[in-house]
Amino acid sequence: MKYESQKIAYAYFAVAMALFAIQVIGGLLAGFIYVFPNFLSELLPFNIVRMLHTNSLIVWLILGFFGAAYFLIPEEAEREIHSTKLAYLQLIILVVGTLGVVVTYVFNLFEGNWLLGKEGREFLEQPKWVKMGIVVAALIFLYNVSMTVLKGKKTAITNILLLGLWGLALLFLFAFYNPGNLALDKQYWWYVVHLWVEGVWELIMASILAYLMLKLTGVDREVVEKWLYVIVAAALFSGILGTGHHYYWIGTPAYWQWIGSIFSSLEVIPFFAMMAFAFVMVWKGRRDHPNKAALLWSLGCATLAFFGAGVWGFLHTLHGVNYYTHGTQITAAHGHLAFYGAYVCLNLAIFTYAMPILKNRDPYNQVLNMGSFWLMTSGMVFMTFVLTFAGTVQTHMQRVVGDYFMDVQDQVAIFYWMRLGSGVVVVLGALLFIYSIWVPRKEIIEPGAAETPAE
Numbered sequence: 001m002k003y004e005s006q007k008i009a010y011a012y013f014a015v016a017m018a019l020f021a022i023q024v025i026g027g028l029l030a031g032f033i034y035v036f037p038n039f040l041s042e043l044l045p046f047n048i049v050r051m052l053h054t055n056s057l058i059v060w061l062i063l064g065f066f067g068a069a070y071f072l073i074p075e076e077a078e079r080e081i082h083s084t085k086l087a088y089l090q091l092i093i094l095v096v097g098t099l100g101v102v103v104t105y106v107f108n109l110f111e112g113n114w115l116l117g118k119e120g121r122e123f124l125e126q127p128k129w130v131k132m133g134i135v136v137a138a139l140i141f142l143y144n145v146s147m148t149v150l151k152g153k154k155t156a157i158t159n160i161l162l163l164g165l166w167g168l169a170l171l172f173l174f175a176f177y178n179p180g181n182l183a184l185d186k187q188y189w190w191y192v193v194h195l196w197v198e199g200v201w202e203l204i205m206a207s208i209l210a211y212l213m214l215k216l217t218g219v220d221r222e223v224v225e226k227w228l229y230v231i232v233a234a235a236l237f238s239g240i241l242g243t244g245h246h247y248y249w250i251g252t253p254a255y256w257q258w259i260g261s262i263f264s265s266l267e268v269i270p271f272f273a274m275m276a277f278a279f280v281m282v283w284k285g286r287r288d289h290p291n292k293a294a295l296l297w298s299l300g301c302a303t304l305a306f307f308g309a310g311v312w313g314f315l316h317t318l319h320g321v322n323y324y325t326h327g328t329q330i331t332a333a334h335g336h337l338a339f340y341g342a343y344v345c346l347n348l349a350i351f352t353y354a355m356p357i358l359k360n361r362d363p364y365n366q367v368l369n370m371g372s373f374w375l376m377t378s379g380m381v382f383m384t385f386v387l388t389f390a391g392t393v394q395t396h397m398q399r400v401v402g403d404y405f406m407d408v409q410d411q412v413a414i415f416y417w418m419r420l421g422s423g424v425v426v427v428l429g430a431l432l433f434i435y436s437i438w439v440p441r442k443e444i445i446e447p448g449a450a451e452t453p454a455e
């Protein structure tokens with residue numbers, strides 16, 4: 001660790017990993033309720049479990065981004081973070097908000113209260129006071145990192161990372177705007193979620209991947225930067241109007257069917273470019289970095305994001321196709337692989353890279369860490385296939401033949417069982433990951449220790 005203030009990342013990563021565990025266990029519970037619908041129905045109903053699962057996902061991913069920024073900005077800007085105290089204050093606000101959310105959801109408190117009660121929009125259910133806390137925390141963060149970068153060296157990586165993080169915070173402001181008209185409500189709702197994952201988060205992803213590639217492969221910064229600009233331009237060009245793929249059936253004008261279909265198809269390009277970038281860097285790079293696990297997660301991230309977001313996104317993005325598949329298990333299949341590939345793997349890559357440095361050890365437990373990649377990834381890929389099959393059957397029976405929703409659900413029950421099975425594998429992989437990061441190897445294997453002379 002070159003700069004003392006990089007240590008801030010440690011606390012962010014720790015909270016993020018705790019929430020990651022809660023998120024996947026929440027998913028498993030939701031998957032269990034799918035096959036035993038009455039399980040916990042009084043104590044912890046499905047809608048609450050689902051909310052905890054998706055909200056904790058978003059929160060831990062963002063905490064990971066914040067941590068990553070605190071970790072890499074000092075190195076890039078070549079100076080300490082402007083204020084360590086503010087960084088910890090920001091984390092405390094976010095943790096209090098998160099606990100507030102959990103307590104409010106689980107005990108269903110303050111129903112209907114403007115300030116304290118939960119709000120009903122998917123992913124944006126947080127009570128208003130929590131949303132305000134998020135904005136305060138975001139302002140503290142932006143102030144802190146922007147000051148650091150302004151006073152220090154400016155690189156393409158930090159510029160793009162900051163652009164992404166500023167965009168993330170500004171777009172969140174739309175969470176406060178909830179017009180009574182349902183079509184308008186939905187229109188603005190997508191500004192937060194879609195323009196995040198298919199817009200500004202891609203900038204965050206590209207810059208963190210670029211940083212990892214720089215460190216792990218030792219290629220020239222100029223080469224990395226050229227790729228970065230192309231990726232960012234492609235992401236914004238396609239992603240902003242690509243939002244149109246959510247405007248097909250919500251009451252917006254019909255021209256969105258064309259705009260959405262065309263621009264969201266182009267969204268495959270930045271994800272393809274990120275995958276090509278990662279592999280070309282590894283191929284060109286000459287450095288043999290000891291942290292092989294971080295490289296595995298980085299390459300896995302770029303590849304799985306291309307399949308989850310790019311291929312599985314394109315699968316149902318043309319309006320003629322989406323007319324049939326909208327809101328089926330096809331959507332869930334895509335949602336899982338896209339989030340996992342792009343943003344879960346990205347976070348796990350930077351944790352894997354940074355944690356040994358933050359803990360001042362060699363990249364320990366690498367084999368376990370790589371094992372967790374294969375375990376989690378195979379679970380997730382299997383889940384994606386299973387949900388895609390379920391969604392195909394569902395689309396045909398429900399949308400083409402016209403059978404009733406619940407009758408169709410009975411027909412696809414076998415897939416929900418298989419989803420549960422793959423969920424168990426994902427959770428085991430996640431726990432193995434956390435173990436490999438936190439628990440040091442029992443024996444320190446010194447280089448050359450294997451060749452201890454046999455007497």
Ligand code: HEM
Pocket residue numbers: 023024026027028029030031032034050053054057331332333335336339340344419420422423424426427
């Ligand atoms: C890191 C891994 C995971 C990620 C990124 C993730 C992400 C998501 C997302 C984005 C949604 C909302 C999907 C949509 O609206 O289409 C969701 C819902 C859900 N997830 Fe996960 N999830 C993960 C792990 C799991 C696991 C291990 C299970 C266990 C079976 C699971 C089961 C579910 C269920 C049952 C739902 C609700 C689906 C519905 O409402 O029909 N997830 N998850």
Ligand code: HEM
Pocket residue numbers: 122197198245246264265267268305309310312313314315316317318322325326327328331334335336338339342343
């Ligand atoms: C990493 C990037 C991405 C993530 C994390 C992501 C995630 C998601 C999630 C969670 C949903 C379900 C939202 C809901 O209904 O509540 C969704 C819907 C959708 N996504 Fe993505 N997505 C990504 C990129 C893409 C791309 C690149 C495309 C197109 C090529 C795409 C096409 C779609 C479409 C068409 C829907 C609507 C499905 C429906 O009508 O039910 N996505 N996405």
Ligand SMILES: [Fe+2]
Pocket residue numbers: 194198242243245246
């Ligand atoms: Fe989208």
